[in-house]
Amino acid sequence: MHRELLLLGVLRMGHLHGYGINEFIQRDMAFCTDLKKPTAYHLLQKMAEAGWIQENEVQDGNRPPRRVYQITPEGEAAFQRLLRENLANHFNAYFDGDIGLAFVDVLPADEALSLLRERQDGLKAELTMLENVRGHTSGGLQFILEHQKRYLAFEINWLDEVMKRLLQPREE
Amino acid sequence: MHRELLLLGVLRMGHLHGYGINEFIQRDMAFCTDLKKPTAYHLLQKMAEAGWIQENEVQDGNRPPRRVYQITPEGEAAFQRLLRENLANHFNAYFDGDIGLAFVDVLPADEALSLLRERQDGLKAELTMLENVRGHTSGGLQFILEHQKRYLAFEINWLDEVMKRLLQPREE
DNA sequence: TGTTGACTAGTCAAGATTGACTACTTGATG
DNA sequence: CATCAAGTAGTCAATCTTGACTAGTCAACA
Incomplete structure (x- = not known):
């Protein structure tokens, strides 16, 4: 609803x-x-x-x-x-990007890395755009803008972590 | 797709x-x-x-x-x-919970706070559940589990911030 | 052997969602 | 004035999604 x-x-x-x-x-x-x-x-x-x-x-x-x-x-x-x-209530969030991540092993590590870097660049561009948004700081809408910005930063950060792990040799 | x-x-x-x-x-x-x-x-x-x-x-x-x-x-x-x-590619994530947040001003601050605390408790319970998940650490699925856990932590943290702001008197 | 509950495998009608479209108005420009 | 772009208002057919349902099998127990 x-x-x-x-x-x-x-x-x-x-x-x-x-x-x-x-x-x-x-x-x-x-x-x-x-x-x-x-x-x-x-x-x-x-x-x-x-x-x-x-x-x-x-x-x-x-x-x-x-x-x-x-x-x-x-x-x-x-x-x-x-x-x-x-x-x-809280609502489960599903990230479409995770579906690709589930099969990332299929590709050679270097290709996966370059694709993920491309994704990360897109996220950074998005974040920059949001940071330049002015206006409608009215009430709750401000929260949503702030939430989105933080979420994008979170994702950018997460991708750094993913790429780091893809570089490390598989360890157990 | x-x-x-x-x-x-x-x-x-x-x-x-x-x-x-x-x-x-x-x-x-x-x-x-x-x-x-x-x-x-x-x-x-x-x-x-x-x-x-x-x-x-x-x-x-x-x-x-x-x-x-x-x-x-x-x-x-x-x-x-x-x-x-x-x-x-990156895909916009929309958070259904943000829709309520957009209209949070409609409710008295104390009621909003208690509702959001309820939401936060649900998120914490979810996170605890995920932390107890064992098994299928195979390849990409591990990434997804980790991503979800971090996302939940992010949301819990964000709600702390929201509640703090709702408590502070409106300032300009 | 009869019955019950869980498992296997999938179907269907109903509802949600949207890309592409129609049709009208207004303003600006040559 | 004719035309063209932009704005206004909404519709429709096609597609996507799912809750609820059917129908058979199997294993175990009384």
Whole structure:
């Protein structure tokens, strides 16, 4: 239900129509989700059916009409419930990069090393980008940016360790 | 294509029929994927259609017949390509727990703190479990276990930081 | 020998997700 | 004014993913 929580949370902040919600998510919350537009529309519709949000058509000048959404009391209750549940629980993280690592022995050590260095360079570039992000230091979003930066540093560091071990002769 | 890489890699190790492949993934690779049985069957079928693997029915005594899979040369080539691609690239990690964090301001600080402490306790329990895992120190799987343990420690540490900041009065 | 519980092997319908697409508006430029 | 790019708003078919289910085997025990 993380995606529902996200959408309800964004709606609560006042971004009210599908397009605007998506804009916000893509621009300001890209660090914590990869929710895409059609998925968002799908979930909004589902939540409307569930009574968590109310849907209104709004005509704005000559523009195509927008569906504007508003949280209902039931939606707010659901938001609070989901938020508490999310904060209290931890969620397994799976790292797609680990799958390759599981079979790294298949390649000659020197090739593996150069591929992993390439991965590490990508991570470093990403980190540099995040460090140059300014703005939206508002509340919780700041936490997420900080979390991502620390995570990237962690991964860069971990790869150093992996490469060191690949260099050492197999010992038991 | 991470899941394909995973399946090809497992097949290469000699786990040849659907059920056995799933057993292995659930038992020994639970730390790096949440691939489920029906998904695995689906992907095996797709890869068979693509010519990456060959499918044979095998009758074993009175047992229901098994579909036994074997990598083809094209499959091996695909494996090598996917492996190199996976090792050289980095993949954005999204943390579901961050979504709650984004809205943590909604709750009173003391409640947020106690919820996050609950989350942290869960992480600590998980870490303790991993630390007691013995066996299958074979090659790459060892890396993954180690990565997970370090990641959990990282998260536990990060939550300490978050809780400290929630306690401090908002400063600018 | 009948029954029970665990193991083996896989299927299926339902739901989630997304790449690619449509269609309209607005503003700027030549 | 015609055209072109960018912005706005959303849809759809195809694909991916999985919870729940079927159906057989085997071993052990009463």
